[in-house]
Amino acid sequence: MASICSVLPALLCKFPAIDESTIRLARKTVDDGFKGFVRSYGNAIDTVVQPLQWFLNYLESLFVGSPWIVILALMIAVVYFGSRNIAITIGTALSMIFIGLVGLWNDTMITLAMVTVCTLISILIGIPIGILMARSDRVQAFVNPALDVMQTMPSFVYLIPVVMVFGIGKVPGLIAVVIYAVPPMIRLTNLGIRLVDKEVLEAADAFGSSGWQKLKNVQMPLALPTIMAGINQTIMMSLAMVVVASMIGVGGLGKNVLQAIANQFFTVGFLNGFALVGIAIIFDRTSQAFGKRLQKHSEVIHG
Amino acid sequence: MKKLLASTILAAGLYALAGSAQAAECGEVSIAEMNWASAGVAAQVDKFILENGYGCTVTLVTGDTMPTFASMNEKAQPDMAPELWVNAVRTPLDAAIKEGRLIEAAKILSEGGVEGWWIPKFLADAHPDIKTVQDALKHPELFPAPEDSSKAAVHNCPSGWNCQVSTANLYKALDAEKAGFLLVDTGSAAGLDGSIANAFEKKTGWLGYYWAPTAILGKYEMTRLSFGVDHDKAEWDACTAVPDCPAPKVNSYPVSDVFTVVTKSFADKASVAMDYVKARKWDNGTVNKVLAWMDQNQGTNEDAAKHFLAEFPDMWTQWVSPEVAEKVKAAL
Numbered sequence: 074m075a076s077i078c079s080v081l082p083a084l085l086c087k088f089p090a091i092d093e094s095t096i097r098l099a100r101k102t103v104d105d106g107f108k109g110f111v112r113s114y115g116n117a118i119d120t121v122v123q124p125l126q127w128f129l130n131y132l133e134s135l136f137v138g139s140p141w142i143v144i145l146a147l148m149i150a151v152v153y154f155g156s157r158n159i160a161i162t163i164g165t166a167l168s169m170i171f172i173g174l175v176g177l178w179n180d181t182m183i184t185l186a187m188v189t190v191c192t193l194i195s196i197l198i199g200i201p202i203g204i205l206m207a208r209s210d211r212v213q214a215f216v217n218p219a220l221d222v223m224q225t226m227p228s229f230v231y232l233i234p235v236v237m238v239f240g241i242g243k244v245p246g247l248i249a250v251v252i253y254a255v256p257p258m259i260r261l262t263n264l265g266i267r268l269v270d271k272e273v274l275e276a277a278d279a280f281g282s283s284g285w286q287k288l289k290n291v292q293m294p295l296a297l298p299t300i301m302a303g304i305n306q307t308i309m310m311s312l313a314m315v316v317v318a319s320m321i322g323v324g325g326l327g328k329n330v331l332q333a334i335a336n337q338f339f340t341v342g343f344l345n346g347f348a349l350v351g352i353a354i355i356f357d358r359t360s361q362a363f364g365k366r367l368q369k370h371s372e373v374i375h376g
Numbered sequence: 377m378k379k380l381l382a383s384t385i386l387a388a389g390l391y392a393l394a395g396s397a398q399a400a401e402c403g404e405v406s407i408a409e410m411n412w413a414s415a416g417v418a419a420q421v422d423k424f425i426l427e428n429g430y431g432c433t434v435t436l437v438t439g440d441t442m443p444t445f446a447s448m449n450e451k452a453q454p455d456m457a458p459e460l461w462v463n464a465v466r467t468p469l470d471a472a473i474k475e476g477r478l479i480e481a482a483k484i485l486s487e488g489g490v491e492g493w494w495i496p497k498f499l500a501d502a503h504p505d506i507k508t509v510q511d512a513l514k515h516p517e518l519f520p521a522p523e524d525s526s527k528a529a530v531h532n533c534p535s536g537w538n539c540q541v542s543t544a545n546l547y548k549a550l551d552a553e554k555a556g557f558l559l560v561d562t563g564s565a566a567g568l569d570g571s572i573a574n575a576f577e578k579k580t581g582w583l584g585y586y587w588a589p590t591a592i593l594g595k596y597e598m599t600r601l602s603f604g605v606d607h608d609k610a611e612w613d614a615c616t617a618v619p620d621c622p623a624p625k626v627n628s629y630p631v632s633d634v635f636t637v638v639t640k641s642f643a644d645k646a647s648v649a650m651d652y653v654k655a656r657k658w659d660n661g662t663v664n665k666v667l668a669w670m671d672q673n674q675g676t677n678e679d680a681a682k683h684f685l686a687e688f689p690d691m692w693t694q695w696v697s698p699e700v701a702e703k704v705k706a707a708l
Contacts, residue, residue, distance in 0.1 A: 100674040111577040119578075126523060229566060236570030237577060241562055242523040319535070320564035322522065322571070328535050328561060335442050335536025 111237055122244050129190060129243040136182040144182065145169055152355065156362030164358070168351040177348050183325035184315055185352060187243065191250040191311040192356070196304060199255045203262025203303075204288065213263065220256040228253060228317050241322030249321070250314040257306035265299030266292050294368065301364035308356045312349050402432035403645035406454035408439030409677065412565065413591040413670065414663050415459035418484060420681030422458050422656070425692070428707035429700040430649045441465070442536070448478060448639055455642035456653070459484050463632050464538040479643055481636040481653040487660050489632035490588040490600070491539060493530070493546075495519075497597035499581050508604045509550060516556040518581040522571060528557045531571055531584025534564045538617065543585045545616050545624035546603070560584075572596060587632070589660045594668030603628045655695045662688060682708065 078086040090096075136144065148169060153162045172181050206213045228249055235245045269292050277291045293300075319327030326345045333342035405426065409419040419436055426432040437454050445465045447453055449472050462469055462480075472478040493509050499518065506512050512519070516528035530547055533539040540561075547559045562568040568584070569592055575582035576596045586598065607628040615621040636653055643650055662684075670680035685692060685708055693701045 097674050101672075104674065108577055111574075115574075115578045130523060233566065233570060236567065237573050240522040240574040241560070241567045241571045244523075321567040322561060322563045324561065328563065331534075331563065332536040335440075335534075337442065337446055 107234060107237075115238060118238055122239065125247070126242075126244050129186070129247065132190060133183055133186045133243070136186040137179055141173060141178055145173075148355075152359045155359045157366065158358075158362050161355075161358045161362060165355045168355065172348050172351060175344055175348075177326065177329075177345065180324070180326045180329060180345070181348050181352065183323075184312075184327065184349070187246065187250070187315060187318070187323060187325060188308070188311050188352065188356070191247055191254060191314075192304075192308050194247070195251055195255045195258050195307045195311065198251070199258025199303065199307065200262050200300070203259045203300075204266065206259065206263040207266035207292075216259065220259060223252050224256045228314070229320075232317075232321055236321050243323055245321050246318030246323035249318050250311050253314045253317075254307045254310040257310065258303045261299050261303030261306065262296070265296030265303075268299065269295045297364060297368045301361060301368075304360050304364070305357050308360065309353055312353045312356075315349065402426070402430045402648050404433040404435070405456060405642055405646050406435045406437050408444045408448075408454045408457045409436040410439045410441070410444070410457070410459060413667050413677070413680075414485075414589050416677035417663075417666060417670070417680045417684065418458040420677045421684060421692070422456070422653075424681055424685060424707070425652065425696065425700075425704055426646070426649055429696055429704045430646070430652070432646055432649060445469070445637075448637065452477065452639040452641050454639075455645070456636065456638045458636050459634055460637045461489060461632050461634050462637070463630065469637070477640055479638050479640065481638055481650075482656045483633065484636045484657050485589065485634040485660065485663070486657040487631075489634045490660070491585070491629040491632060492587075492600040493543075493583060493603075494586045494598040494600050495581065495583050496576060497599050498579065500599040507602065509546075509601045510604060512583055512601055513550060513552055513555040513557060519557070519583040520580060521558050522560060522574075524558075528555070529560045529583070530557050531560050531562055531568065531582065533585040534562055534568055539585055539587075541619045542612075542617050542629065545618075545621055546627065549616075549624040549626045557583075572598075589663035589667065591667040591671050594664050595671045607631075652696050652700075656692075658691060662691065 145166070149162055149166055152165045153159075156162070169181075172178060202216065206216050231252065232245065232249055235248050239245045239248075273291060273295065274287065277287050282290070315323070315325065316327040316330050319325065319331050326348050329345040330342055330349075332338070333345065407419050407422055407426075409416050423434040423436060427434050439454065439457065441461055441464050444454065444457055445460065445468070448457060449468055460469075469478065469480075473480055493512075495506065495512060500506060503515070503518070506515065519528045519530075521527040521529035530543070530552055532543045532547070544559060547553070547557070552559070560571075562571055562584075568586070571584070572582055572586070572592055573596070586592065592598075603626055605626055605628055607630050608625075609630065611625055611627055612630060615624050616627045636656065638650075638653055642653075666680050666684045666688075669675070669683055670677075673679070673683075675683065685704065689701075689705070692704075696704070
């Protein structure tokens with residue numbers, strides 16, 4: 074207690090908080106309400122997300138169950154045709170071979186399946202919302218605070234209710250990862266479109282473009298570098314969240330990282346961490362190179 | 377203005393002096409507040425009694441069995457772990473005690489910690505034939521796996537805890553895979569608790585590892601299944617608790633020893649409180665009661681500690697001298 078408080082009235086020194094028992098009652102009411110919700114709708118929600126669960130299970134078993142040589146060849150093909158860049162392709166092959174050699178192939182496949190789905194879902198959700206935000210200031214004012222919450226709310230705060238509703242496993246893991254990874258996608262899509270030059274849009278208007286044509290042929294191509302940065306951020310955040318998703322029963326590299334943390338195995342932790350870094354870099358360089366090829370106007374400078 | 381400043385500085389100086397005089401009998405100690413309920417409440421009880429009864433200055437640091445023990449062992453920080461499940465760290469702890477770096481104080485859980493495989497009580501009531509783990513394994517249809525309801529599941533304890541090894545070995549020894557059971561890694565304490573909460577709210581079956589005393593068992597009634605054999609310590613140490621043991625046998629979990637462990641520097645700084653630390657112990661029934669109250673009232677660890685001190689004076693006044701007890705009561 075600072076000595077200044079001995080002379081001031083108590084009201085000014087101790088914040089007049091709401092009575093303890095009232096707060097407790099409020100907490101209890103909210104919790105009981107939530108439990109009631111789970112009891113009444115839990116099974117219905119389960120039925121709704123069942124297809125997603127099947128899809129995730131199927132994809133994981135596909136990645137894990139296929140011969141490694143097939144997966145490796147596929148990856149190399151995808152990376153090459155995506156990026157058309159020999160250096161990136163060779164880098165991919167080497168890092169995947171290294172991952173296999175240190176015995177992390179299966180875990181990496183589980184994580185890869187998870188991250189692939191998470192990234193795709195984030196992009197599918199993020200781009201339309203970003204476009205809507207760019208078209209209306211009101212939507213932007215509404216969505217921005219929501220994004221702030223999604224990015225700063227500690228993930229376990231919403232994971233506890235999510236686990237209560239869905240149980241443990243890949244579905245709640247997916248929800249957790251997407252909540253964290255989708256905001257940069259939305260923000261950067263919005264930003265990219267908003268930064269497109271007004272004069273360019275006026276020219277498009279003068280030629281009588283419809284709204285859809287403007288979006289498709291003018292705004293999106295010009296916003297593409299920013300959108301690609303959004304995709305890159307989404308991938309990075311998905312991979313960072315995979316460890317947290319492992320805390321609610323998603324297997325893969327994250328599980329090993331957790332185990333390494335709990336037992337203080339530095340080497341295991343670093344190996345798994347670097348496997349995650351490897352996947353991240355492969356995803357990122359490929360998508361960036363692909364984006365560059367899509368964008369024939371990369372010399373355009375935003376004014 | 378100058379005068380005011382000078383008097384403020386003087387007052388602050390006097391205040392600091394008074395503070396240091398009070399703390400002379402007991403220094404600044406740090407206590408590990410572990411991330412499960414019973415240990416969290418114990419840490420808050422210790423904080424309250426040490427601060428108000430012995431005049432220590434207590435800081436609480438968040439902890440977990442392995443990291444906290446490693447830090448106490450290597451760095452002598454924090455000074456005290458009120459509830460350390462020593463089975464997990466037996467070998468390094470014994471070495472540290474022998475070298476005088478750490479001191480084993482009270483056996484805080486006087487009955488020890490109970491571990492095992494549990495099922496919800498409503499399920500045990502509906503199926504009175506399920507008494508042992510082997511009985512449960514005959515009914516894969518009752519225990520759907522979280523990600524694939526066509527399979528059954530045994531919920532393992534979280535990654536990196538040492539119960540993960542023993543549970544996996546028992547799963548292997550019981551041939552649970554042949555019975556159609558997967559071994560599900562729950563990932564973390566939150567995942568394990570969440571899977572139980574999910575099963576209870578939806579009234580589905582659940583089978584897996586858990587331990588007492590815990591808030592979850594205060595909240596959701598569970599029945600512990602017997603393994604049909606007594607605890608065989610030699611087998612446990614040689615195989616059940618060893619990762620990748622080639623041919624594990626069915627075994628029962630030991631009753632875990634749970635001690636308060638303090639560093640040498642705690643004994644030096646807070647020697648006045650050593651008697652308290654050596655005397656403080658409570659039984660699982662009391663802990664479960666306190667945890668159940670905490671859960672019903674959505675209380676924090678601190679609320680639960682104050683509730684315990686207010687409601688169970690007969691117990692805690694035996695841990696301290698009458699004059700200390702007076703001081704603590706006055707502070708409540």
